[in-house]
Amino acid sequence: MSRHARRVADCQRGIASHPLKIPAFFPDSPLPIRQVLRPELLRHGWSLLLDTLFPATCPLCRREMAQPNQICAACLPELPRQPENYCLRCGMATKGVQRGCGHCEQDPDFAADASYFAYCYEGQIAKWLVGMKFSDHSEWSRLLGWLAWQRLQRELTWESPDMLVPVPLHPYRLIARRYNQSALLARALAGWLNRPLQTNALHRIKRTQPQTHLNGIQRAVNLRGAFHARNTVVQGRSVLLVDDVFTTGATTQTAVRALKEAGAKRVAVTCLAAVQHGQAQDQENPFTDTPSFG
Numbered sequence: 424m425s426r427h428a429r430r431v432a433d434c435q436r437g438i439a440s441h442p443l444k445i446p447a448f449f450p451d452s453p454l455p456i457r458q459v460l461r462p463e464l465l466r467h468g469w470s471l472l473l474d475t476l477f478p479a480t481c482p483l484c485r486r487e488m489a490q491p492n493q494i495c496a497a498c499l500p501e502l503p504r505q506p507e508n509y510c511l512r513c514g515m516a517t518k519g520v521q522r523g524c525g526h527c528e529q530d531p532d533f534a535a536d537a538s539y540f541a542y543c544y545e546g547q548i549a550k551w552l553v554g555m556k557f558s559d560h561s562e563w564s565r566l567l568g569w570l571a572w573q574r575l576q577r578e579l580t581w582e583s584p585d586m587l588v589p590v591p592l593h594p595y596r597l598i599a600r601r602y603n604q605s606a607l608l609a610r611a612l613a614g615w616l617n618r619p620l621q622t623n624a625l626h627r628i629k630r631t632q633p634q635t636h637l638n639g640i641q642r643a644v645n646l647r648g649a650f651h652a653r654n655t656v657v658q659g660r661s662v663l664l665v666d667d668v669f670t671t672g673a674t675t676q677t678a679v680r681a682l683k684e685a686g687a688k689r690v691a692v693t694c695l696a697a698v699q700h701g702q703a704q705d706q707e708n709p710f711t712d713t714p715s716f717g
């Protein structure tokens with residue numbers, strides 16, 4: 424037994440009359456100092472400190488929550504849900520559930536086979552999505568994906584797509600924002616739906632202008648040739664195209680057409696929130712002046 428170990432043993436038996444000094448990183452120390460420095464305990468202590476300094480809160484009302492990434496019971500029912508009766512093709516409100524309506528059947532450019540929207544793009548949902556998009560809150564995507572899944576589980580399970588494809592950002596835009604909010608939502612949905620996420624099926628090859636102040640014709644010109652889909656990935660497959668917000672539908676329908684031109688058998692669209700008919704069209708970014716390249 425080494426001299427140090429003997430002194431430790433004496434001390435533990437209570438027979439040493441002198442104070443025992445234990446070096447902080449002494450390799451043979453049998454005392455709790457090495458247990459205190461165990462990585463898992465350090466990690467636990469660090470997360471405890473973070474929880475104390477930055478407690479988990481509801482992202483909408485800032486009420487303190489037991490776990491991060493949760494919405495409180497008061498805010499959840501306040502989210503503006505999509506109407507119960509809607510057109511299965513374009514997702515717009517109708518008097519009864521139907522496939523095809525005056526909106527999509529009269530639009531020769533409308534290309535989607537089905538559209539599923541979880542919420543109306545207004546109120547807290549709009550504020551929340553703008554926060555995720557422009558204020559660097561990518562961590563909200565999992566919770567928003569879960570909310571979309573809660574609302575659309577039945578429809579998306581029935582749709583049973585071969586793959587989920589997010590509406591892509593132009594590479595310059597992606598570098599500036601650091602993440603594609605639609606891809607984060609699509610990843611969350613793909614996990615719940617247990618279907619593969621394909622981020623290389625559709626590419627944005629043209630840097631389009633902000634669309635907020637463009638009319639319908641200007642949007643169509645702006646988006647012409649904006650997307651390229653890879654036929655080796657989508658040929659003969661059914662695709663669920665995922666976007667965060669559906670406003671006029673110009674971006675989404677251009678992407679749908681690109682996927683179909685590349686041979687996709689069926690393309691359904693799902694968005695977390697949509698502007699319904701009768702809502703102002705200029706709602707792409709109602710809370711900030713930051714331009715949208717959606």
Ligand SMILES: [Zn+2]
Pocket residue numbers: 481482483484485486494495496497498499
């Ligand atoms: Zn809340």
Ligand SMILES: [Zn+2]
Pocket residue numbers: 510511512513514515522523524525526527528
């Ligand atoms: Zn319709």
